[in-house]
Amino acid sequence: MYVEEEGARNQSPASDSAEEKDPDPPTLVKAPAWTRPLQSVIDNFGVPAYGEINPLLFMIFTFPVMYGLMFGDFGEGPLILILGLFLWRIKKKGASLGDFFQPFVNGAELIVMLGIGITIFGLIFGDFFGFDSSMVFGFKPIFSPLEGEVTVGNVTVPRYMVFTLAFGVFHLLFGMALGAYNLIRRSEWKEAFFGPLCWAWFYAAGVFVIAQIALSGFKFSIALQNPLYLPLVFVPLLLSAWKEGGMHAMELFIQSISNTFSYLRIWALNLADFYVKFAIFLALGGPAITPFSLLGAALGNLLVMILEGLIVFVQALRLHWVEWFGKFYEGTGFPFTPYHEPTSWTVPLNG
Helix, strand or coil, rough: CCCCCCCCCCCCCCCCCCCCCCCCCCEEEEEHHHHHHHHHHHHHHHHCCCCCCCCCCCCCCCCHHHHHHCCCCCCCCHHHHHHHHHHHHHHHHHCCCCCCHHHHHHHHHHHHHHHHHHHHHHHHHCCCCEEEEEHCCCCCCCCCCCCCEEEEECCCEHHHHHHHHHHHHHHHHHHHHHHHHHHHHHCCHHHHHHHHHEEEEEEHHHHHHHHHHHCCCCCCCCHHCCHHHHHHHHHHHHHHHHHHHHHHHHHHHHHHHHHHCCCCCHHHHHHHHHHHHHHHHHHHHHCCHHHHHHHHHHHHHHHHHHHHHHHHHHHHHHHHHHHHHHHHHCCCCEEEEEEEEEEECCCCCCC
């Protein structure tokens, strides 16, 4: 499977005095049919410009993974997967379900992808309709977002919170690497170095130094004891300020912090998913397993599937559009539309 971008340049005779610059050509994005709903998500942000990296190939993996990290449940996941397959079958038949449901039919393949992601991470988390897998099936989760703590100095934080921050760091660094590749591809070597590469250098060094300070029990003096720490952080920041200006460097610093903490929404939504289902289950039936409590659990999970499924989609979209795309993707292109010879002509008749 691959994604290919093509363009067609308008040919015009060169002027005798000066050579005119061709306008930016349109973009023809080639992708498998089952990825078109996800490509539509990208195109709603902006069509890839000619020669720009199309993030589709990476989002095939990152979007379902991010969705599953927020909404992992191997009870609800197969239901969403079955719903996606049902809608996909309707889509292949060309049937219509009305204006309200048609967007879900059009995005059937994406719903299938999300259902797979939810199921896989549900198995990893041991979450079955809000119940722990050890209670229902007798096997312990591989990794539970609700268990485990990391002690940093005198502060104890949830392990999954630290994991989501680390996930965000690697996701953002990957975006910066793609941004550098975009510029190098256009032979803009200087812009690549002083732009995304300096940003990635500053960001990675800053995360490393902050991690060392945290692991030492928040002894900030450790940054002064090692002669390499401060240069590692401030050299790329000064290089960026020298090339782009001090305000740009300050914006770089603030944006790096805010982008990283945005990934905490993964941890927050995963936590909310569990407690919302647990609260509804207790309110409608309590801890005792009775027909009424089972009905309450079913209704609660149905409500969560509808409401939280949409909320998680919006948040996963935001993390890609705002945090990740901001590192490498502009989306300033316009789609290639092939010329079609008209089959009929209208000829005005005089008299």
